[in-house]
Amino acid sequence: MTAKETEVGKLDRFDQKILKELSREGRLPVTDLAKRVGLSKSPCQVRLKRLQAEGYIRGYKAVIDQAKLGLEHIAFVEVKLKDTTEQALSAFNDAVRAVPEIEQCHMIAGAFDYLLKVRTKDIASYRAILGETISSLPHVGNTSTHVSMQSVKDDAG
Structure with a gap:
């Protein structure tokens, strides 16, 4: 198993859903994000902070026309x-x-x-x-x- 496969293997379906939703809409409030991925606000917020701390989320930016x-x-x-x-x-x-x-x-x-x-x-x-x-x-x-x-x-x- 490669290092990349190991990294991806650490992400469960909720983590993957969070990343997918944020890649579509980076300014999504945590309450809305939690609803979309099927979690309550607090566990979603903990996961979000962990994904940021571990470098899965490198930042947020505006998509400019x-x-x-x-x-x-x-x-x-x-x-x-x-x-x-x-x-x-x-x-x-x-x-x-x-x-x-x-x-x-x-x-x-x-x-x-x-x-x-x-x-x-x-x-x-x-x-x-x-x-x-x-x-x-x-x-x-x-x-x-x-x-x-x-x-x-x-x-x-």
Whole structure:
């Protein structure tokens, strides 16, 4: 059994229901949460605090309508590094975290090293970020861009 399976095995059906409900609606009052998962308020609150303390719940955030902010352009960028030593990967990772337009960064096993999700207001803004920032990140060898035409499913919960 893997460490992850052991961790998930520690969660009973009530814990799993709590996590599922909160991933849908993070601002749900404890009394409503308790009703939805079939517990009274006090045991639900104890479980909620334990799930937070154990790191299953890392935090709460608002889901922002990026289009209303004028940030509708999404591009996915394949990044191939010139160097993939641990030091190079660490330098790239640290630099990516400092770029606000990069919403997500995933290390990939495959033909390229990283996949970035980049959000900007339009293609011209994206082009500037690509040329001035992404291409200048440590150890970047080359990039390939895929522009999103429509988000069909976006469920981070």
